[in-house]
Amino acid sequence: MADHIESKMEEIADKISETFHRKSSSSSSSSDSDDDKRSHRHKAPLKAKVYRLFGREKPLHQVLGAGNSADILLWRNKRVSGGVLGGVTALWFLFEVIDYHLITLICHILILSLSILFLWSNASNFINNSPPNIPKVVIPEKCLLKAASCLTFEINRAADVVRTVATGKDLKTFLGAVAGLWFVSILGSCFNFLTLVYVVFLLLYTVPVSYEKYEDKVDAYAEKAIIEMKKQYVILEKKVMANINKQKKN
Numbered sequence: 556m557a558d559h560i561e562s563k564m565e566e567i568a569d570k571i572s573e574t575f576h577r578k579s580s581s582s583s584s585s586s587d588s589d590d591d592k593r594s595h596r597h598k599a600p601l602k603a604k605v606y607r608l609f610g611r612e613k614p615l616h617q618v619l620g621a622g623n624s625a626d627i628l629l630w631r632n633k634r635v636s637g638g639v640l641g642g643v644t645a646l647w648f649l650f651e652v653i654d655y656h657l658i659t660l661i662c663h664i665l666i667l668s669l670s671i672l673f674l675w676s677n678a679s680n681f682i683n684n685s686p687p688n689i690p691k692v693v694i695p696e697k698c699l700l701k702a703a704s705c706l707t708f709e710i711n712r713a714a715d716v717v718r719t720v721a722t723g724k725d726l727k728t729f730l731g732a733v734a735g736l737w738f739v740s741i742l743g744s745c746f747n748f749l750t751l752v753y754v755v756f757l758l759l760y761t762v763p764v765s766y767e768k769y770e771d772k773v774d775a776y777a778e779k780a781i782i783e784m785k786k787q788y789v790i791l792e793k794k795v796m797a798n799i800n801k802q803k804k805n
Contacts, residue, residue, distance in 0.1 A: 607774055615767050628763050640760060647753045726792060 619625035630636045649655040672687055679686040719725055720732050742751055766773055 615763060615770070619763065628759060629767060630764050636760070643753070643756055647749065651747075651749055651753075726795065727788070730788075730791075 616625050616629060619628055626632055627636050627639055649660065650657065672689065676686045678684075716728070716732070720729050723729070742754075746754065
């Protein structure tokens with residue numbers, strides 16, 4: 556009888572210990588999961604900074620001015636953007652394909668406009684209709700002064716860049732200027748001025764909206780290309796400086 560009671564007590568003790576171990580293991584697992592969640596929360600803000608082309612930190616729409624011009628370039632309003640593209644294309648077709656001259660076009664437009672307004676003003680007396688209301692156009696002096704100030708600032712900055720390149724103090728700026736001028740000279744030999752302006756306009760109308768659509772992929776490839784260009788620039792700079800040092804010694 557005593558042995559039977561002892562065996563029952565041992566079974567009860569084993570069950571109590573099993574339940575205790577289960578509770579402790581479940582609490583430890585829940586605490587581990589909570590710790591993992593906390594660690595993930597703390598790691599989330601430490602995410603690596605995404606590379607953006609030209610080091611920009613704002614969206615492309617804000618970089619372009621976040622106004623009507625940005626909406627047109629990024630095709631926010633397809634009707635307006637399509638109208639501007641169609642108008643510029645029509646002008647290029649007139650001047651380049653049909654060989655229409657700018658002064659002739661301006662004169663014909665003015666002749667047509669003045670004729671319509673003149674006939675409308677005189678015909679309104681016979682048909683008892685109000686004459687056209689022609690607004691008075693006055694250009695503010697502040698606008699002209701501001702435009703002249705901006706133009707002067709850009710000219711002075713360009714002259715400062717030319718002076719910096721000519722003094723030979725910055726090899727990187729010199730190589731960039733030579734490469735840019737060489738590229739423009741190649742384009743100038745392939746197209747005339749009007750066609751070149753139209754090609755630049757088409758690039759402005761297609762590149763930003765395409766870049767905004769495939770932004771992540773373009774930035775990833777651009778990061779790799781810039782890293783490789785920096786490596787090649789360091790190698791080229793070392794070679795150029797070594798040649799300069801040799802010439803000085805000789």
